Amino acid sequence: MNTEVPPMGQENAAAGSTPEKVKETISSSKAKGTPKLGEDLKEPELSKAELKKRSKAEKAARRAKEKQEKATIGQPDVPNHTQQDQTIAPEPNMRNPASGAPGTKQQKRRRSSTANPQRQIPIRTLEPPAPTVTPAPKKDNKNVALFSHLYGHSRRSTMAGAGKDIHPAVAVLGLKMSHYIICGSNARCVAMLLAFIRVIESYSTPPGNSLPRHLTTHLSSQIEYLVSCRPLSVSMGNAIRWLKVKISEVDPDKPEENAKQDLCEGIDGFIQERITVAGQAIATSATERIQDGDVILTFAKSSTIHQTLEKALHHGKRFKVIVADSRPLFEGKALARQLANLGIQVQYCLLHAISHVIKEATKVLLGAHAMTSNGRLYSRCGTALVAMTAKEAHLPVIICCESVKFSDRVALDSIVLNEVAPPDELLDSDEAGSPLSQWKDTPNLQLLNLMYDLTPADYINMVITEYGSLPPSSVPVVHSLSMNT
Amino acid sequence: MPSAALVTPSLETFLESIEAVKASDADDVDYSIQHLVSLLKRRQIRNSRSCAIATAHLLSLVVSKHQVTDIARLIKRVQEVGQKLTDAQPKELAVGNIVRRVLGVIRDEAEEDREGEESIHDEAEGESPLSPKEVEVSSIEQQARSAPSLTSRPLQHGAISSEDLSTSNERLPNTKDDTSSQNRALNLSPPLFAAGTSQPLLKSMFSLLSHPVSSSSTPTVTPGTQTPEDPPSHSIHALVGGSAARDLRAEVVEAIEEIIEELNTADDQIAGYALDHVHSNEIILTYTASVTVQKFLLKAAAKRKFTVIHAESYPNEHESVHATVTGSLKGNSSGTGPDRFHRSLTTAGITVILIPDSAVFALMSRVNKVILGTHAVLANGSLVAAAGSRSIAKAASMHKTPVVVLSAVYKLSPIYPFSNDALIEYGDTSKMFSNEDADLIEKVEVDNPLYDYVPSELIDLYITNL
Incomplete structure (x- = not known):
């Protein structure tokens, strides 16, 4: 929704001079006390019904505004425009304030093209329901009720509307994340920290503020932006928590340049210690688990697994890899390609063939997005099916996971903790004639695109971390250990 | 001729x-x-x-x-x-x-x-x-x-x-x-x-x-x-x-x-039992675009409101699943003659949630019943069903969710599955790749089984047409 703000603003500015426009913004003008206030005296005759309608619209707008403000904290220029927009929002918006803005925009266009001010009011009563009502209830329907708590605001897919204090590096990173160009827990975490280094480098404390206090809020607005592109991963959350502690520990009397340099070095050290070296340690340790002649089954793509298999190959182990994969991201194809290019024998299959390929496999190596404190694995959707099938076939299931991905949250099923990706990603882009392309017009049909699922702890035999190989029940211990150092 | x-x-x-x-x-x-x-x-x-x-x-x-x-x-x-x-x-x-x-x-x-x-x-x-x-x-x-x-x-x-x-x-x-x-x-x-x-x-x-x-x-x-x-x-x-x-x-x-x-x-006879098994506000998971299952659910939809989660059965049947859920099924592939089925569940007022196959386990904790179609039922009660059915049935049994199999009597076969592999048919693998994956196809082994062997322990109930 934010993306539409600039054009709306322009329209407002252009239309603001005409009398009919002014009349429409009366209610908002009253509230805000803009200079246009005096002009509404020219046309004081308003019927009771109209007044009622207007106050209704005002109410709707207020609600929408509140909702929007929540979504756009840190972008002070946004709420202003939306408020003006929403003030003239017609009553159907009451039902769904969140989706009001696009409809309002359409009406505004139509209305500003009508010259006669006398016509304005009837048009408003007759016309608006047509464009707004139809999209509004449908949009509601498309959210799967079970996961209603996971639907945030829709994902940002363009840079437009980003606050002025968003650092360009962060802005670009956000887009890369939302388009899965940077994907995977580790990659996103490292990319975010590198972007923060650039933020800190180009940061200067405004006069009257101390660095520990102001930098934290400055970073928060960057983080807000990243969240609006795609929800943070657990590793990112851990890194941010660590960074904020680090910033708050900065001595306020320290010269700014030194403090910034210390912070940047600290971040570099964090990446090095918690991700790079940790990954290598895990790869070394996991390599020992691979024997000659093994058939390793893995699912989707994990950078740690890739590293492990590459290392095992360099150690001269001879093994075969089965890469299972799933819609819609097909991350496994990238892993299969990389491994095949290294010269490893690779078999590729989709999730439907899992009970066939499991017969051949001897070990299951899985990457992780996170490990919850009750020892469950939170990873790419479909991992649980692979682990379950492996457990049924009595194969060892080994998780490779850096301790930075450990979370202090607990979850019992995949519904409590998850990420719902835009359902349109499930459509085949190359199939224009596919029946699904019209899915939004089909009533009662919903598409659900879950990103993660939760694998029960009893499917997992071993978690390999940089602290060693552990059972899943040791996750909370290691987590508190790693967060306190 | x-x-x-x-x-x-x-x-x-x-x-x-x-x-x-x-x-x-x-x-x-x-x-x-x-x-x-x-x-x-x-x-x-x-x-x-x-x-x-x-x-x-x-x-x-x-x-x-x-x-x-x-x-x-x-x-x-x-x-x-x-x-x-x-x-x-x-x-x-x-x-x-x-x-x-x-x-x-x-x-x-x-x-x-x-x-x-x-x-x-x-x-x-x-x-x-x-x-x-x-x-x-x-x-x-x-x-x-x-x-x-x-x-x-x-x-x-x-x-x-x-x-x-x-x-x-x-x-x-x-x-x-x-x-x-x-x-x-x-x-x-x-x-x-x-x-x-x-x-x-x-x-x-x-x-x-x-x-x-x-x-x-x-x-x-x-x-x-x-x-x-x-x-x-x-x-x-x-x-x-x-x-x-x-x-x-x-x-x-x-x-x-x-x-x-x-x-x-x-199929209509099987559908006659629908009201005994589908209750209001249930969440039912199904797989593949089986006409038998669709008729069964439609019959229940006439009296009850429930939710259907439809796993899309990629890559072998996702097109017909998509056509089924959107109600644009042509009818020439899976139905024949008078059996062709025109109405979709969504038009009957049933909420249908289409999910990729990978999300089955994630949703299973909320599913009340799994209803599957099958290709054949063997002498020991196990199924030869669409590939992926086994992991769905297993996930259901892990969550203690009942698995119901709809199978007409003509699918019951006296063959005993001494060798499961002999019953499995393998299909076209080109569906699994797009044009950009041309280099990948040459380097990797690919399998696309059409059927799964589902052992009878994973199935709670068979509904037949008698």
């Missing part, structure tokens, strides 16, 4: 050609057999239902065009045709099932012809081709009895020994015990069967009871007194007197017509 050249060959064109041959006087049976063999080999007729219908129609033609009146030779002829068909597509188990049923029908008629009034009980059991269940049972028994002659049965999984069959016979009542009364359909004991028979079967139950009465002149008067005009019924006297073999062929053709009728109505 003349029209088949211009359009894409399918079940429809095959049935048309059969009709043409039937109408003509020419003896073109061999052509039709070859036609079906090639259609099966080219996979232009697939799905259990299509194969079963095509087989039944062909056998009906074979029997009606059979010139010789000798029963033994008729049986031999049907066996030969059956062998050709099963050899053409050994993984379509429904073909073999239908051949077996037709053989059973012929033997029943023959035995009845021979024994005449001697054994009333056998007659009652063997003479009612109208009751599909009876046919199934008696055909199995027949095969068990004539096992030696069947050692050359056209089944790649070895000959059907009588142990296999008795296993299957024993197993079915067991499943009934630990499930609900739903499985009464599989029960073999006649009293229970009669007690459990539901409305649509009343007619055949009447004939089942009334026939021995009319032929053995027991004093009891039954309401469904048979008349010669009544097609499902036939009088033993008519068979005995006059040209018995000629009449026998007509009887067999009639019995095959009954089988075809049963194939066409099976």
Whole structure:
């Protein structure tokens, strides 16, 4: 929704001079006390019904505004425009304030093209329901009720509307994340920290503020932006928590340049210690688990697994890899390609063939997005099916996971903790004639695109971390250990 | 057969050609057999239902065009045709099932012809081709009895020994015990069967009871007194007197017509049980675009509001699943003729959530029931179903969610799965890749199995059409 703000603003500015426009913004003008206030005296005759309608619209707008403000904290220029927009929002918006803005925009266009001010009011009563009502209830329907708590605001897919204090590096990173160009827990975490280094480098404390206090809020607005592109991963959350502690520990009397340099070095050290070296340690340790002649089954793509298999190959182990994969991201194809290019024998299959390929496999190596404190694995959707099938076939299931991905949250099923990706990603882009392309017009049909699922702890035999190989029940211990150092 | 050249060959064109041959006087049976063999080999007729219908129609033609009146030779002829068909597509188990049923029908008629009034009980059991269940049972028994002659049965999984069959016979009542009364359909004991028979079967139950009465002149008067005009019924006297073999062929053709009728109505009969199993506000997970399952759910949707989670069955059936959920199913791929199903669940007011297959486990904790279609049901109760069904059934059993399998009787096969792999068919792998993956295809091994073997432990309930 934010993306539409600039054009709306322009329209407002252009239309603001005409009398009919002014009349429409009366209610908002009253509230805000803009200079246009005096002009509404020219046309004081308003019927009771109209007044009622207007106050209704005002109410709707207020609600929408509140909702929007929540979504756009840190972008002070946004709420202003939306408020003006929403003030003239017609009553159907009451039902769904969140989706009001696009409809309002359409009406505004139509209305500003009508010259006669006398016509304005009837048009408003007759016309608006047509464009707004139809999209509004449908949009509601498309959210799967079970996961209603996971639907945030829709994902940002363009840079437009980003606050002025968003650092360009962060802005670009956000887009890369939302388009899965940077994907995977580790990659996103490292990319975010590198972007923060650039933020800190180009940061200067405004006069009257101390660095520990102001930098934290400055970073928060960057983080807000990243969240609006795609929800943070657990590793990112851990890194941010660590960074904020680090910033708050900065001595306020320290010269700014030194403090910034210390912070940047600290971040570099964090990446090095918690991700790079940790990954290598895990790869070394996991390599020992691979024997000659093994058939390793893995699912989707994990950078740690890739590293492990590459290392095992360099150690001269001879093994075969089965890469299972799933819609819609097909991350496994990238892993299969990389491994095949290294010269490893690779078999590729989709999730439907899992009970066939499991017969051949001897070990299951899985990457992780996170490990919850009750020892469950939170990873790419479909991992649980692979682990379950492996457990049924009595194969060892080994998780490779850096301790930075450990979370202090607990979850019992995949519904409590998850990420719902835009359902349109499930459509085949190359199939224009596919029946699904019209899915939004089909009533009662919903598409659900879950990103993660939760694998029960009893499917997992071993978690390999940089602290060693552990059972899943040791996750909370290691987590508190790693967060306190 | 003349029209088949211009359009894409399918079940429809095959049935048309059969009709043409039937109408003509020419003896073109061999052509039709070859036609079906090639259609099966080219996979232009697939799905259990299509194969079963095509087989039944062909056998009906074979029997009606059979010139010789000798029963033994008729049986031999049907066996030969059956062998050709099963050899053409050994993984379509429904073909073999239908051949077996037709053989059973012929033997029943023959035995009845021979024994005449001697054994009333056998007659009652063997003479009612109208009751599909009876046919199934008696055909199995027949095969068990004539096992030696069947050692050359056209089944790649070895000959059907009588142990296999008795296993299957024993197993079915067991499943009934630990499930609900739903499985009464599989029960073999006649009293229970009669007690459990539901409305649509009343007619055949009447004939089942009334026939021995009319032929053995027991004093009891039954309401469904048979008349010669009544097609499902036939009088033993008519068979005995006059040209018995000629009449026998007509009887067999009639019995095959009954089988075809049963194939066409099976889904609706299964759907009749929908309200017993689907309740308000349930969340039901299903997989693949099975017409049987869709009809079942639609029937329930008429009375109840529930939610359906549909896993899209990528990459083999996702297109038809997408078409099913959006209600734009053409009907030529999975349904045939009158069975084509037009309404979608969404238009019936049911919320349908389409998910990728990977999300099955994540959602299973909220699912109340898993309803699956199947390709075949084997002698030990395990399934040959669409690939991916096994992990879904396993995920369901891990969450203690009941798994219900909808399977018409023609999908029940007496084959015992000694080797699971032999039953699995592998499909086209090109669906799994897009054009950008050209380099990948050369480097990696790829498998695309079409079917999964689902062990019977993972299944809680079978619903059949009886």
